[in-house]
Amino acid sequence: xxxxxxxxxxxxxxxxxxxxxxxxxxxxxxxxxxxxxxxxxxxxxxxxxxxxxxxxxxxxxxxxxxxxxxxxxxxxxxxxxxxxxxxxxxxxxxxxxxxxxxxxxxxxxxxxxxxxxxxxxxxxxxxxxxxxxxxxxxxxxxxxxxxxxxxxxxxxxxxxxxxxxxxxxxxxxxxxxxxxxxxxxxxxxxxxxxxxxxxxxxxxxxxxxxxxxxxxxxxxxxxxxxxxxxxxxxxxxxxxxxxxxxxxxxxxxxxxxxxxxxxxxxxxxxxxxxxxxxxxxxxxxxxxxxxxxxxxxxxxxxxxxxxxxxxxxxxxxxxxxxxxxxxxxxxxxxxxxxxxxx
Ligand code: P6P
Numbered sequence: 197x198x199x200x201x202x203x204x205x206x207x208x209x210x211x212x213x214x215x216x217x218x219x220x221x222x223x224x225x226x227x228x229x230x231x232x233x234x235x236x237x238x239x240x241x242x243x244x245x246x247x248x249x250x251x252x253x254x255x256x257x258x259x260x261x262x263x264x265x266x267x268x269x270x271x272x273x274x275x276x277x278x279x280x281x282x283x284x285x286x287x288x289x290x291x292x293x294x295x296x297x298x299x300x301x302x303x304x305x306x307x308x309x310x311x312x313x314x315x316x317x318x319x320x321x322x323x324x325x326x327x328x329x330x331x332x333x334x335x336x337x338x339x340x341x342x343x344x345x346x347x348x349x350x351x352x353x354x355x356x357x358x359x360x361x362x363x364x365x366x367x368x369x370x371x372x373x374x375x376x377x378x379x380x381x382x383x384x385x386x387x388x389x390x391x392x393x394x395x396x397x398x399x400x401x402x403x404x405x406x407x408x409x410x411x412x413x414x415x416x417x418x419x420x421x422x423x424x425x426x427x428x429x430x431x432x433x434x435x436x437x438x439x440x441x442x443x444x445x446x447x448x449x450x451x452x453x454x455x456x457x458x459x460x461x462x463x464x465x466x467x468x469x470x471x472x473x474x475x476x477x478x479x480x481x482x483x484x485x486x487x488x489x490x491x492x493x494x495x496x497x498x499x500x501x502x503x504x505x506x507x508x509x510x511x512x513x514x515x516x517x518x519x520x521x522x523x524x525x526x527x528x529x530x531x532x533x534x535x536x537x538x
Contacts, residue, residue, distance in 0.1 A: 206394040208366055208384040212354070215379045216370045219280050219306035220333065220354055226274040226281070227310070227331055228366060231358040232390045234267045234314075234329060238321065238360050247322045255290045255510065263321055264288055267314035267329065280306040283341040285509050287313040287478055292341040292509070307336040308353065309344050311509075313478045316357075317446025326361040328448025332482040345477060345509060349502035355482035359448050366392045367399070367452070369489040381455075381490045401492035404435060404521040405458020407442045409450045417467040419497075421533040425526045429460075434525055447474065451483050451517065455490055460518035462526070464497065472496070472514035476506045480515050493523035497530045 208228050213221035241247055241263065249259040268288040275281045276295045283294040292309070310333050317327040333354040336344050356368040364386035370379045381399040384392035408429050415423055429439050439459065444450050447461070454461045463474050474480055484494030484501040494501040494517040504513060516526050 205391075208368060208382075208392040208394070211382060211384070211394055212368070212370065216354060217306075219308070220370070222278050223275070223281055223308055223310060223333055224354060224368065226278050227271070227312075227329070227358075228384075228392050230267070230271045230274045231329055231364065231366060231392070232386065233270055234263075234358075235360050235364040235386060237263065237266055238327065241321060254288050256287065259319075260288065261315070261318040261321060263327075264315050264318045271310075271312055271314050271329070275310050280308055281310055282307045282336045283309045285309060285311040285341070285345050285477065287316075287475060287510070292345070294341055309334050309336050309341055311345055311478045311481075313475070316448050316479065317444075320444075320446050325444060326359055326446050326449035328360060328446065328452075329358040330448060330479055330482050331356060332478060332485075342509060346506050348505060349476075349481035349484060352481060352485050355485040357448050357451070357482065357486070359452050361449065364392075365395075365452070367455070367486060369486045371485070378485075378489045381486055399455065399490050401455050401487060401490040401519050402458030403491075403519055404437060405454065405460070405519045406437065406440060407453065407457055407459035408439050408522070409441070409443050409454060409459065409461040410463065411443055411445070412441070414464070414466045414468075418464040419530070419533070421529045422462065422464040422497075422526070424533075425529050428525070428529075429522070434521065447479060447483070451487075454518045455487065455492070458519040460516060460522035460526070462516040463514060464516075465514045469512065471512045473512060474515045476501075476504060476511045476513040477509055480504075480513050480517075483515075483517055487517050491520065492518055493520045495523055495527055498527065498534070 209225040212224040246262045252260045254260045283292045285292045312331040354370045358366045366384040369381045383396040385395040450461045497514045
């Protein structure tokens with residue numbers, strides 16, 4: 197990871213303000229504020245009886261963990277307190293939560309919707325495995341929140357995640373004007389004063405990496421190109437690289453390793469999840485923005501994830517994300533198989 201070039205202490209709020217202005221910085225600050233409290237709750241979970249499920253099922257049909265509910269309510273409350281956040285969309289809620297805003301609140305046209313997975317991988321919490329918060333900030337265009345969030349991922353204003361692990365790390369990418377623009381990827385570590393301080397700037401994914409990451413228990417139901425692809429990685433066919441397999445089962449942790457060490461994370465289509473398991477708006481889009489700004493790539497098997505259009509806010513997608521060489525190699529095999537099938 198590229199070390200921060202500065203000796204002075206730069207908080208994530210100050211970094212965001214320098215690059216994207218005060219309004220975006222305040223949105224990022226609210227997310228950081230929620231993350232501090234989520235981190236503390238997770239760290240003490242075993243002592244405060246917050247492990248386990250609440251006995252309810254969320255809109256995804258998944259058992260809601262107590263910490264899912266805590267994280268979701270906290271993010272909603274802190275983001276709702278920012279005048280230029282007009283709405284949020286959460287993995288845990290069926291539809292958008294719209295905040296009543298007076299006309300004057302939208303200073304300088306700054307109106308945002310924040311889309312998030314409040315606690316990804318939460319089924320791992322009870323076994324003390326890393327979990328994360330994933331977020332995406334988009335502009336509210338017109339009055340229709342759903343319409344605003346169903347625009348291409350290339351239009352994200354900012355995106356990133358917080359990984360709760362041995363240390364809490366917030367990774368942030370912010371968009372610039374025009375395709376391909378952007379401010380790059382920075383990482384911030386929660387310090388003893390509970391500030392997210394800059395610890396790496398200009399983070400770049402290795403051109404090729406040493407790990408592949410997939411749930412191979414599903415391999416029998418993957419499209420054949422994905423099976424042949426992993427076999428090609430194992431055989432050293434991609435530049436002679438000898439890969440290791442790593443799969444934590446928390447996307448934020450698997451993604452963070454892939455970003456820093458290189459390689460590929462993939463969740464292909466399966467019989468049980470023919471459109472993949474991961475969600476386009478609040479998992480694939482934000483991670484794709486980070487990975488592309490770090491020089492990597494993200495596809496749904498065939499096309500660039502950031503250009504895939506969502507039809508609904510909880511739409512799922514296959515995802516292949518990581519170093520450019522590995523992602524492009526998979527894309528070639530999938531397109532070649534599709535071409536042969538025609
Ligand atoms: P599987 C966690 O539930 C999650 O959404 C991601 O964090 C993770 O990558 C994936 O699902 C794991 O899914 O089917 O391999 O258990």
